[in-house]
Amino acid sequence: MKYEPIIKDSYYHIYNCGNNKEDIFIEERNYAYFLSLLKKHILPVAELLSYCLLKNHFHLLVKTKSNVEDKFISQAFSNCFNAYTKAINKAYGRTGSLFQDRFSRIKITDEEYLKSLIIYINNNAVHHGFTQDVSSYKYSSYQALVSDKPTLLSRTFIINLFENTENFSMVLHSKKEYY
Numbered sequence: 284m285k286y287e288p289i290i291k292d293s294y295y296h297i298y299n300c301g302n303n304k305e306d307i308f309i310e311e312r313n314y315a316y317f318l319s320l321l322k323k324h325i326l327p328v329a330e331l332l333s334y335c336l337l338k339n340h341f342h343l344l345v346k347t348k349s350n351v352e353d354k355f356i357s358q359a360f361s362n363c364f365n366a367y368t369k370a371i372n373k374a375y376g377r378t379g380s381l382f383q384d385r386f387s388r389i390k391i392t393d394e395e396y397l398k399s400l401i402i403y404i405n406n407n408a409v410h411h412g413f414t415q416d417v418s419s420y421k422y423s424s425y426q427a428l429v430s431d432k433p434t435l436l437s438r439t440f441i442i443n444l445f446e447n448t449e450n451f452s453m454v455l456h457s458k459k460e461y462y
Contacts, residue, residue, distance in 0.1 A: 287390060289356045292349035294332075294391035296400055297360065299382045300340035307371070307381055308338050314422050317341070317367055322435060324363035328356045330437045333400075335407040335423040342404045344391075346437070360386055398444055405455055417455050425455065 289295060301307040308314050314336050321331060321343070329345040347356050368381040391397050403410075405428070408420035417425050427434040428441055429448050445451035 287388060288353060289347060289360070289388060290353045290390075291347050291351055291356065294344070294346050294397055295329075296389040296391060296404075297343040297345060297386055298341060298388075299364070299384070299386045302380045302383050304339055304383075305381075306338045307340070307367075308336060308422075309371070309375060313371065316370060320363045320366055324359045324366070326435060327351075328359045330440075331424075331435060332437050332441055333404045333424045333428070335404050335420075337408060337411055337413060337422070342407055344397075344400055344404055394444075401441060401444070402455060 299307075308317070317336060321334075325331065325343075325345065328351045329347045331343065331345055333342075333344040335342045364382060364386055371381050372378055391400060405423050405425045406417055408414050408423055409417055414420040417423070424436055427436050428438050429452050442448050442451055445454060
């Protein structure tokens with residue numbers, strides 16, 4: 284499969300799933316570790332807009348920075364996911380590929396699609412039956428986006444796309460089908 288290169292100053296939906304649909308997050312601490320790797324590897328090259336981590340797959344919405352060379356952006360994602368794989372393999376005595384394939388990416392060029400993707404990603408736990416209420420799932424960006432607590436997410440940008448926090452929350456809770 285040919286992968287589109289990741290380029291600077293662009294929006295991307297980044298996602299992957301476990302090899303043979305196996306779980307990539309085995310216990311609570313794995314989610315926190317994955318997020319710490321995003322902070323370490325991805326935030327220097329991209330803004331994190333939204334995410335959802337589910338037992339056997341994840342979704343990220345990022346905007347690559349304009350002041351980073353393209354080759355460093357793809358390498359940062361590769362380093363992040365390889366570091367996570369190595370840690371899981373070591374912690375659980377496994378070998379081989381954790382992920383089904385190299386990470387998938389879709390470049391986002393349309394604001395309406397960007398908005399629908401934000402809704403899709405933040406509602407993904409509801410979509411897959413992990414919860415019935417987006418507010419109660421702790422491994423998505425929703426709680427950080429609607430709170431006033433410090434966050435590494437580009438909260439202001441996301442909320443402004445939906446006019447305000449109340450409208451963003453209402454759209455997600457209404458499960459409006461943007462996707």
